[in-house]
Amino acid sequence: MNLLQALFFPPEQPGGVSSMIPYLQERFHSSRWDMELFWLPKRIRGKGTEEVVFETFDWTPYGDSPVVQKYIQTYRDYLWWTKLRLNKHYDLIHAHHPIAGLAMKKVFPDVPLVQTFHSSYERELILNGKIAENGPEHQFLTSIYRELEHVSDRLMTVSRNFADYMSHYTDNPERIQVIPNGFDEKRFKPVPHENDVPQLVTVTRLVPAKGIDVLFRACAELKQRGLEYVLHIIGDGPSRADLENLARSLGIYNETIFYGYTLHPEEFMPFFDIFVLPSRAEAFGSVFAEAALSCLALVGTEVGGIPEQIEDGVNGLLVQPDDVTALADALEKVITDPSYRYELSRSAWEKAKNQYSLTRIANELKKTYLQIKSEAGK
Template sequence: MNLLQALFFPPEQPGGVSSMIPYLQERFRSSRWEMELFWLPKRIRGKGSDEIVFETFDWTPYGESPVVQKYIQTYRDYLWWTKLRLNKRYDLIHAHHPIAGLAMKKVFPDVPLVQTVHSSYERELILNGKIAENGLEHQFLTKIYRELEYVSDRLMTVSQSFADYMSHYTNDPSRIQIIPNGFDEKRFKPVAHENAVPQLVTVTRLVPAKGLDILFKACAELKKRGHEYVLHIIGDGPFRAELENLAISLGIYNETIFYGYTLHPEEFMPFFDIFVLPSRAEAFGSVFAEAALSCLALVGTDVGGIPEQIEDGVNGLLVKPDDVDALADALEKVITDPAYRYELSRSAWDKAKNLYSLTRIANELKKTYLQLQTDRKG
C-alpha cells in the first residue's frame, strides 16, 4: 500500500505529531507498505489563489476576520504546494491537520482520506487571548469539524476527551475513532541518577494556554515553604519575556532556567526528577507520555486528555487548572518524598510503555488502513 502522511508543520516542529509520524516510517518499512511524508514549508506564504468552497457551510460571512482570512490563505497555499509537488498515485492519505486533509481531498478526491485531529486550534486561540469565545473566528473554526467529517473516510482523534469535544460539532459522533499518539521506545532511555536538589522540568510552547504563570506562582510558594528545587523550562514562544519578568517579580529567577527551543529534549529529560505542566487545555498531552517513558514523576492538570494518561496518586498527580495552592501541594509531595516519587514514575513508565508504544499504535493504524482498503473494494 502506498501511503501519504500529510502534515502541516515540518517533522522537526515540536509537538505530538512530530513525536510520532517521522518514526512511523521505520515501522511501515516492508514490501507491503510504502510511506511518504508531506508538509507545507514555512517559506510558502501567499502563493495560492484558488477559490475556496466548503461542502457543509459558507465561509464568506466570517471573512472579515483577519484570523479567518489567514486560515483561508494558508489553505490556498497548501493547495498550491500540493498541486505543484505531488503527482503520483496514493492508495490512502492520512492527514494530521485540518488544512492538510481538506487540501488533499480537493487534489485527490478519489483517494481514501484518514483525518486525525490532534488539537483544538480554537481553544488555544481563546486561552491565549487571540479570539473571543463564540466570536466569528470561533464559529468558523468549529464548523471545520463538520467539514472534516464530510470529506473523510475515517475521522480520528487522540483521546476520548477530545472525541467528546468534537462530538458537539459533528453529525455522527460514533464515527470518531480514537488512536492516541505513539512514541518510539528506543528514543527514551531512563537513567539511574540522584539529584541532591529535586529537578523540575517542563517542555512546552510558552503561551498562556499552558499555565506556566500558575507553575511559577506555585514554585514561589514552594520557596516560601523552604523547599529547594530547580525549574527547567524547555521551549519557546511569545510568552517568554512575560514569564521571565514574572520569575523575577516572584523571586524565583535564580531557581529557573530558560533553555529555549530544543529539538530532542528526550535526550536529557531522564536526568530530571519531576515533569510538571499545568495546562489549561490539552487534546492529549504527548509530552506527558514522553516524560513517563523517561521515568519521571508526572504532575498535571485534570483537563482534556491528561487524566486519560494520569490516574491521580497511582502514576502521577492531578490538580485542577489555575489552582496555585493545589499545584504547590502536589509538587511538595513529590519533592519531599523520593520513594513516592519513584513509585509514581515507575507506574507511569509501565503504563506509557504498554499503551503508547509506537509499535502498538503502528499496528492499530495498519488495521485501520487495511480495513478502509477492504471497505473500498467491497
C-alpha cells in the same frame, strides 16, 4: 499499499505529530507498505489564489476576520504546494491537520482520507486571548470539523476527551475513532541518578494556554515553604519575556532556567526528577507520555487527555487548572518524598510503555488502513 502522511508543520517542529510520524515511517518500511511524508514549508506564503468553497458551510460571512483570512490563505497555499509537488498515486492519505486534510481531498478526491485531529486551534486561540468564545472565528473554526467529517472516510483523534469535544460539531460522533499518539521506546532511556536538589522540568510552547504562570506562582509558594528545587523550562514562544519578568517579580528567577527551543529534549529529560505542566487545555498531552517513558514523576492538570494518561496518586498527580495552592501541594509531595516519587515514576513508565508504544499504535493504524481500503474498494 502506498500511504501519504500529510502534515502541516515540518517533522522537526515540536509536538505530538512530530514525535510520532517520522518514527512511524520506519515501522511501515516493508515490501507491503510504502509511506511518504508531506508538509507545507514555512517559506510558502501567499502563493495560492484558488477560490475556496466548502461543501457544508459558507465561510464568507467570517471573511472580515484576519484569523479567518490567514486560515483561508494558508489553505490556498497548501493546495498550491500540493498540486505542484504531488503527482503520484496513493492508496490512502492520512492527514494530521485540518488544512492538510481539506487540501488533500480537493487534490485527490477519489483517494480514501483518514483525518486525525491532534489539538484544537480554536481553544488555544481563546485561552491565549486571540479570539472570543462564540465569536466569528470560533464559529468558523468549529465548522471545519463538520466539513472534514463530510469529506473524510474516517475521523480520528488522540483522546476520548477530545472525541467528546468534537461530538458537539459533528453529525455522527459515534464514528470518531480514538488512537493515541505512539512513541518510539528506543528514543527514551531512563537513567538512574541522584540529584541533591530535586529537578523540575517542563517542555512546552510558552503561551498562556500552557499555564506556566500558574507553575511559577506555585514555585514561589514552594520557596516560601523553604523547599529547594530547580525548575527547567524547555521551549519558547510569545510569552517568554512576560514569564521571565514574572519569575523575577516572584523572586524565583535564580531557581528557574530558560533553555529556549530544543530539538530532542528526550535526550536529557531522564536526568530530571519531576515533570510538571499545568495546562489549561490539552487534546492528549504527548509530552506527559514522553516524560513517563523517561521515568519521571508526573504532575498535571485534570483537563483534556491528561487524565487518560495519569491516574491520580497511582502513576502521577492531578490538580485542577489555575489552582496555585493545589499545584504547590502536589509538587511538595513529590519533592519531599523520593520513595513516593520513584513509585509514581515507575508506574508511569510501565503504563506509557504498555499503552503508548509506537509498535502498538503502528499495528492499530495498519488494521485501520487496511479496513478503510477494503471498504473503499467495495
